[in-house]
Amino acid sequence: MGNYYKDNKDLKFHLSHPLMDKIVKLKEHDFRDSGKFDYATCTSEDTIDSYDKVLEIMGEICADVIAPNAEEVDKTGPHHEDGRVTYAPGTQINQDVLIQSGLYGMYLPREYGGLNFSMVPYVMSAELVARADAGFANIWGLQDCAETIYEFGSEELKSEFLPRINCGETCSMDLTEPDAGSDLQAVMLRATYDPKKDLWLLNGVKRFITNGDAQIKLVLARSEENTSDGRGLSYFVYDKEWGGVTVRRIENKLGIKGSPTCELVFKNAPAKLVGERRMGLVKYVMSLMNGARLGVAAQSVGISEAAYREALKYAHEREQFGKPIIQFPAVYEMLAIIKAKLHASRSLLYETARFVDIYKAYNFISQERKLTPEERTESKNYQKFADMLTPMVKMMASEYCNENAYDSLQIHGGSGFMKDYPIERIYRDARITTIYEGTSQLQVVAAQRYVTNGSYLAMIRDYEKSEVKLDYLQLKKKLIKMTDQYQTAVETVSGQDPEIIDFQARRLVEMAANIIMSYLLIFDAQRDCSFSDSACIFTNKAKAWNDERFSYISAFAHNDITPFLSIKEENISE
Amino acid sequence: MTRSFKIVVLAKQVPDTRNVGKNAMKEDGTVNRAALPAIFNPEDMNALEQALRLKERFPGSKVELLTMGPPRAADIIREGLFRGADGGVLLTDRKFAGADTLATSYALSMALRKMNPDLIISGRQAIDGDTAQVGPQVAEKLGYPQITYAEEIGEWKDKMFTVKRRIENGIEIVRTPVPAVITINASAPVCRPRNAKQLMKYKHARTLTEEHDNEHNSYLPIHSLDTLRITEWSVSDVGGDEESYGLSGSPTKVKKIENIVLQAKESKRLTSSGEEIDSLVKELISLHTIG
Numbered sequence: 001m002g003n004y005y006k007d008n009k010d011l012k013f014h015l016s017h018p019l020m021d022k023i024v025k026l027k028e029h030d031f032r033d034s035g036k037f038d039y040a041t042c043t044s045e046d047t048i049d050s051y052d053k054v055l056e057i058m059g060e061i062c063a064d065v066i067a068p069n070a071e072e073v074d075k076t077g078p079h080h081e082d083g084r085v086t087y088a089p090g091t092q093i094n095q096d097v098l099i100q101s102g103l104y105g106m107y108l109p110r111e112y113g114g115l116n117f118s119m120v121p122y123v124m125s126a127e128l129v130a131r132a133d134a135g136f137a138n139i140w141g142l143q144d145c146a147e148t149i150y151e152f153g154s155e156e157l158k159s160e161f162l163p164r165i166n167c168g169e170t171c172s173m174d175l176t177e178p179d180a181g182s183d184l185q186a187v188m189l190r191a192t193y194d195p196k197k198d199l200w201l202l203n204g205v206k207r208f209i210t211n212g213d214a215q216i217k218l219v220l221a222r223s224e225e226n227t228s229d230g231r232g233l234s235y236f237v238y239d240k241e242w243g244g245v246t247v248r249r250i251e252n253k254l255g256i257k258g259s260p261t262c263e264l265v266f267k268n269a270p271a272k273l274v275g276e277r278r279m280g281l282v283k284y285v286m287s288l289m290n291g292a293r294l295g296v297a298a299q300s301v302g303i304s305e306a307a308y309r310e311a312l313k314y315a316h317e318r319e320q321f322g323k324p325i326i327q328f329p330a331v332y333e334m335l336a337i338i339k340a341k342l343h344a345s346r347s348l349l350y351e352t353a354r355f356v357d358i359y360k361a362y363n364f365i366s367q368e369r370k371l372t373p374e375e376r377t378e379s380k381n382y383q384k385f386a387d388m389l390t391p392m393v394k395m396m397a398s399e400y401c402n403e404n405a406y407d408s409l410q411i412h413g414g415s416g417f418m419k420d421y422p423i424e425r426i427y428r429d430a431r432i433t434t435i436y437e438g439t440s441q442l443q444v445v446a447a448q449r450y451v452t453n454g455s456y457l458a459m460i461r462d463y464e465k466s467e468v469k470l471d472y473l474q475l476k477k478k479l480i481k482m483t484d485q486y487q488t489a490v491e492t493v494s495g496q497d498p499e500i501i502d503f504q505a506r507r508l509v510e511m512a513a514n515i516i517m518s519y520l521l522i523f524d525a526q527r528d529c530s531f532s533d534s535a536c537i538f539t540n541k542a543k544a545w546n547d548e549r550f551s552y553i554s555a556f557a558h559n560d561i562t563p564f565l566s567i568k569e570e571n572i573s574e
Numbered sequence: 575m576t577r578s579f580k581i582v583v584l585a586k587q588v589p590d591t592r593n594v595g596k597n598a599m600k601e602d603g604t605v606n607r608a609a610l611p612a613i614f615n616p617e618d619m620n621a622l623e624q625a626l627r628l629k630e631r632f633p634g635s636k637v638e639l640l641t642m643g644p645p646r647a648a649d650i651i652r653e654g655l656f657r658g659a660d661g662g663v664l665l666t667d668r669k670f671a672g673a674d675t676l677a678t679s680y681a682l683s684m685a686l687r688k689m690n691p692d693l694i695i696s697g698r699q700a701i702d703g704d705t706a707q708v709g710p711q712v713a714e715k716l717g718y719p720q721i722t723y724a725e726e727i728g729e730w731k732d733k734m735f736t737v738k739r740r741i742e743n744g745i746e747i748v749r750t751p752v753p754a755v756i757t758i759n760a761s762a763p764v765c766r767p768r769n770a771k772q773l774m775k776y777k778h779a780r781t782l783t784e785e786h787d788n789e790h791n792s793y794l795p796i797h798s799l800d801t802l803r804i805t806e807w808s809v810s811d812v813g814g815d816e817e818s819y820g821l822s823g824s825p826t827k828v829k830k831i832e833n834i835v836l837q838a839k840e841s842k843r844l845t846s847s848g849e850e851i852d853s854l855v856k857e858l859i860s861l862h863t864i865g
Contacts, residue, residue: 039774053777054770061767102770115770 004067004128005059008305011124013528014350015051019121023156023354024048026361027118037110048071051080051121057101066094066132073133073258083246085260087139094136099168104143106303108150112162119357120350123298127349130302134429134549135256138210141295145171145218148288149237151363152275158182158238161216172214173292174206174238174264175285181208182442184220184281185230189266191221200236200273202244202266210436212262213247215240215459218288219271220280235280236271255428280500290387292437293394294356297349300397300433303426304404310423311335311408318413327515336537338404340521343534345397347520352389359383380416388455389516391438391446396513399440405430425530440506452494452501456512457487463519468470471532472522475539479518482546486511489553503561507549514542577730578634579752581625582689584682584696584709585618585639585654587647591701592616599833600782605702612646614653617697621758623765624727625695632730636660638689642670644683645783651804655776663689667808672821675703679711681819684812686716692752693735698723698759710803713755720755721748725762775801781806847853 005011024047031047032039041047069090076088087095097106106122107270108114146165149157165171177183180186189204201222205214217238224232238245244267251261275284315326315335325331345536362371362379372380405427409416416423434440460483468476489511493504521535589610591598597609622639628800629635639654639662641647651662664684670681686694694713697704706722713720721737725745728736734749740759750756779802809819817823844850 039771041774050774050777053773057768057770057773097767100769101767102772106770115774 002063002067003059004062004131005124005410006056007059007063009530010346011127012052012374013057013524014346015055015124017120017350017354019354019358020044020048021359023118023120023361026358026365027116029365033110033116040110040116042076044516051117053115054103054115055121055124055128058103058128061094061097061101062128062132065097066129066136069094070133070136071422071425073135077255077257078250078260080247080250080260082407083248085247085250085262087260088258089218091136091139091258094133095139095168095170098140102166103512104140104167104168105146106143108162108165109570110145112146112150112158114146114162114164115166119294119353119360123294123349123353126295126298127305127346130299131306132302133258134303134306134426135258137299138256138259139170141299142171142173142211142214144288144291144295145173145210145216147291148218148235148284151287152235152279152284153237157272157274160572161237161239164216169215170211171216171218172209172211173288174212174217174219176208177205178207182439184285185226185233185283187220187222187233189219189221191223191234191236193223197270199270202238202269202271203331204266205248206262206264206266209262209264210259212250212260212264213240217245218274219266220285221271223273224278225275229404230281231278232395233280233285234277234391235274235284238269238271239273239415242270254433255425255431265299279313289437290356291391291398293390293443294349294352296433296437297345297352297390297393297397300394300401300430301342301346301349303401303430303433304338304345304397304425307343307401307404307408307423307430308335308338310421310426311329311338311411314412314415314421314423322572324518325411332524334407334411336533338440340534340538340541341400341404343524343531344517344521344538345393345400347524348393348517349397349535351520352386352393355382355386355389359386384455385459387445388450388459391443392509392513392516394438395434395440395443395447398430401430401433432540444506444509447512448502448505451490451505451508451512454490456516457483457490460486460512460519463516463523469526472525472535475518475522478539478543479515479522482511482515482518482543485546485550486515489550500556500558500561503564504553504556507553511546511549514546518542576632576634578632578636579628579692580690581628581635581637581693581695582686582691582813583622583625583637583639583654584660584694585610585622585641585650585713586615586697586702587643587650588615588640588700588702589613614815615697615700615702617699617701617758617760619697619765620658620760620762621695621697621756622654622659623763624633624724624756624758625693626766628693628727629658638662638691640682640685640689640766641665641827642673642685643839645781645806648779648781648804648806652776652779653768655779657766658769658772659770660739661805663805665807665812666781666783667819668822669809669816672824673713673819674824674826675705675707676821676825677821677823679708679715680814680823681812682708683712683715685807685812686712688807688812694718694755695727696757698757709755709757714756718753718755719727719750720757721750722757723759724756726757727756746816769807776802778802779804 021044022265028047034042041050073088073090076089079086105114106117110116127143129140143165144161149161175184177187191200191202193200202219217236219236220233221236223234224230246265248263248265275395315331316324318325359379359382409423409427412421412423415421490508493501518539521531521538523533524531589605589607590613595733597606600606625637629637637659639651639659641650642665643664648664654662665681665685696709710720723739723741724737725740726738734751736749739746740761781804
C-alpha cells in the first residue's frame with residue numbers, strides 16, 4: 001500500500017506555490033461551475049484541496065497498480081496481429097483502473113466530462129505515472145490530444161469526441177512519416193475531400209506512431225495539392241470506428257516497451273478537418289507540440305525520481321568494505337547530484353506549467369469577453385515565458401533523467417547491469433526522452449532565439465531583483481557573476497557567422513538554463529529549507545558547468561570551426 | 575427482464591492493527607485508539623467491491639453502507655461514496671457504545687429492518703476483534719440465510735445467487751435466495767480506488783453532527799446541502815429494546831487481559847550436509863517437537 005504522491009512531499013510543495021491561487025481563480029472562471037456540476041469546486045482553497053485529494057488517488061494507483069505491473073509489461077509488451085494491437089495484460093489493467101477512477105480528461109472542462117484541472121496538477125499526474133512506468137505514461141499522456149480538439153475544433157467535433165476522453169478512449173498523435181521526422185514540413189500522407197460524403201479521405205503511411213491503434217487519432221496530412229511545405233498541411237481527426245487504418249507492424253524498441261510504436265497504413269480512411277485548412281502544422285501541431293514537450297519533461301522528471309529512489313535504496317542496502325556504500329564520498333556525491341538535478345528540473349517544470357496555466361486560462365477567457373489591457377499584457381508575457389521555458393525544460397529534464405539513470409545504474413554496480421533491478425529498465429526507458437517530441441538539438445533551435453534576443457537574460461535579471469534571505473546571499477552573488485558571464489558569452493557569439501552561432505547555441509542555452517534553475521532552487525529553498533542542499537549543490541555545479549562553457553566559447557577562434565567541417569567529407573565506404 | 579438489488583454493505587471503522595507500534599496498547603490492556611490510525615476494515619473493503627460489481631452488473635441496483643460508531647465513523651460512509659456507493663447510514667448514539675458482537679448485531683439488524691435490503695454484504699471479520707461473529711449474528715437475527723468466507727458473488731439464476739466460498743482445502747459453490755447475508759473473505763478482489771469525480775462531489779458530504787462542527791464547514795457548497803447529507807440514526811430512530819443495545823446488551827465480560835509479546839526465535843542456518851541435518855533431527859526429537 002504505497003502512494004507516490006504522499007511519499008514525495010516535493011509535489012505538494014509545488015502545488016502550494018503562491019501563484020496557484022491566481023491560476024485556480026482564472027481556470028475556474030471565478031467558480032462559475034459551482035452549482036452547475038456536483039463535483040465543481042467553489043473556492044480556491046476547495047479547488048487546491050481537490051487537486052491534492054485526486055493526486056492522492058493517482059499516487060495510490062501508481063504505487064499499487066502501475067509500478068508493480070511495469071516489469072511484466074516491459075517483458076511482454078504489446079501484441080500485433082491482423083493489423084491490430086493488443087496491450088500487454090498489465091497495460092490493460094492500468095488502463096482499466098485509471099478509467100474507473102475517472103483519471104482521464106483531467107484537463108478538459110466539466111461540460112465535456114473532464115475534471116477541469118489546471119496544468120500544474122495534470123503535469124504532476126504525468127510525473128507520477130512516469131515514475132511508475134515511463135512507457136505507460138505515453139498512453140495516459142496522449143489525452144493531450146483532446147486539448148487540441150478543445151482549443152481548435154468546431155463545437156460539433158468537441159461534442160463528438162471530447163466526452164469520450166473521460167470514458168477512457170485512447171488517443172494518438174499521427175505526425176511522423178518515414179521521410180518526415182524532425183522535418184514535419186515533408187509530410188506526404190494525402191487528404192482528399194470527398195464532396196459527396198462531405199468527408200476527407202486519408203491515404204498514405206505514418207511511422208513511429210505512439211499508441212497508433214488508438215480510438216481517436218489526430219493526423220497531420222497534406223490537403224493541398226501541388227504543395228510541398230508546411231502550409232499545405234491540415235489537421236484531421238479520425239475515429240477508429242470509421243475504419244481504413246491498419247497497423248502494419250510495431251517496433252521492437254530499446255525502452256518504453258509497453259507503449260506500442262506503430263507503423264500505420266491509411267487506405268481511404270475517412271476523417272474530419274480540425275480547425276482551418278493549411279493551419280495543420282503552422283498552428284495546431286506547434287501548439288500540440290508545446291503540450292507534448294511539457295509532457296516529456298514531466299515524464300523525464302518522473303524517471304529521474306524513480307532513478308534517484310532506486311539509487312538511494314541500493315546505496316543504503318549494499319555493503320562493501322564493511323559499510324553501506326552510501327558512506328563513500330564517490331557514492332554520496334553522485335546521489336546528491338542526482339537529487340539536485342531532479343529538484344532543479346522539477347522546479348523548472350512547474351515554473352513552466354504555471355506560466356502555461358496562466359496564459360491558457362486567459363486565452364479561454366478571451367473567447368467569452370474582451371480582456372482588459374492589463375490582462376492582455378499579462379497574458380502575452382506569460383505566454384512568452386512559457387514559450388521560452390518549454391524547450392528549455394524539455395531538453396534539461398530529459399538530459400538529466402538520462403544522466404540520473406546512468407549514475408543510478410553506476411551506483412548499483414554489476415547488479416545494475418542485470419535484469420534483477422528496476423534500474424536497467426529505467427535506464428532504457430530514459431533514453432527516448434531526449435529524442436522524441438523534438439530532439440535536444442531541436443530544443444536548442446527553439447530556445448536559441450531567446451538567447452539572441454535577450455529574453456532569457458531579461459528573465460534572469462528579473463529573478464535577480466527578488467530579495468533573498470541572508471543564507472542565500474552568497475549563492476545569489478555567484479549567480480549575478482554567472483549572469484554577467486553569460487551576457488558576455490552571448491555578446492561574444494552573437495557578432496559571429498550564423499554557422500558559429502548555431503555551433504555555440506547549445507552551450508549558451510545550457511548556461512541560461514543553469515542560471516534559471518539555480519534561481520528557482522534558491523526561491524524553493526526560501527519557502528522550504530529542505531531544498532537548501534540542492535540549491536547549494538546545484539548552483540556550485542552550475543557555476544563549474546558555465547565556467548567550462550564560457551572558457552570554450554571565449555577561447556574559440558574563428559578558424560577553430562574548420563577542423564570540425566572536415567567530418568562532413570568523411571563517409572563509410574562500402 | 576433484469577432485476578436490480580438493494581445492497582447494504584456493513585462496514586466498520588477500526589484501528590489499523592496491521593502496523594502496531596509500541597504504543598498500541600494502554601497500560602490497562604485496552605487498545606490505544608489514539609495511537610492507531612482509524613481505517614476502513616480491510617475485509618469490509620472487499621465486501622464493498624463485491625457490492626459495487628453487482629451494481630455494475632445489475633443496472634438500477636443501489637449500494638448503501640451501514641456502520642456503527644462514533645461521529646467520526648462518517649469517514650467510512652464517505653470512503654464508500656468516493657468509490658461508487660449511493661449512500662449510507664451512520665448508527666451513532668452513546669447508547670450504542672460498549673457493544674460486544676451480540677449488541678452490535680442487534681443494533682445493525684434493527685437498522686437493516688428499516689433499510690430493508692435484498693442483500694447484506696460484509697467483511698468476514700474486523701481486524702480489531704477478529705471474531706467473525708457479527709455477520710452471522712445479523713443473519714440469525716433477521717432470519718436470513720448466511721454465506722460466510724465468500725470470494726465471489728456469481729450468477730443470478732432462478733431467483734438464486736451462486737456464491738463461491740473459500741474454505742479450507744478448496745472452494746465450495748453454493749446458491750442462495752435473497753434476502754441473504756454474505757461475508758467476504760480477504761482472498762476476494764481488492765476494492766477499486768476512489769473515483770476522482772465522486773471524491774470531489776462527496777468530500778463535502780456531512781452528517782448533521784459534522785455540519786454543526788464549524789471545523790468542517792470551511793467550504794461547503796450551499797447548493798448541495800440536501801443531497802450531501804449523510805444519514806445519522808440514533809437508538810430512537812431504529813427503535814427496539816433499549817436494554818439490548820450497548821453495554822447493557824453485551825453479555826461478554828472481559829475477565830482478564832494479558833499482554834503477549836511475540837518474539838522471533840533465534841534462527842539457525844544449515845547447509846545441506848547430511849551431518850547437520852542429522853543433528854537437527856536429533857535435536858528436534860530430544861525437544862519432542864517431532865517423533
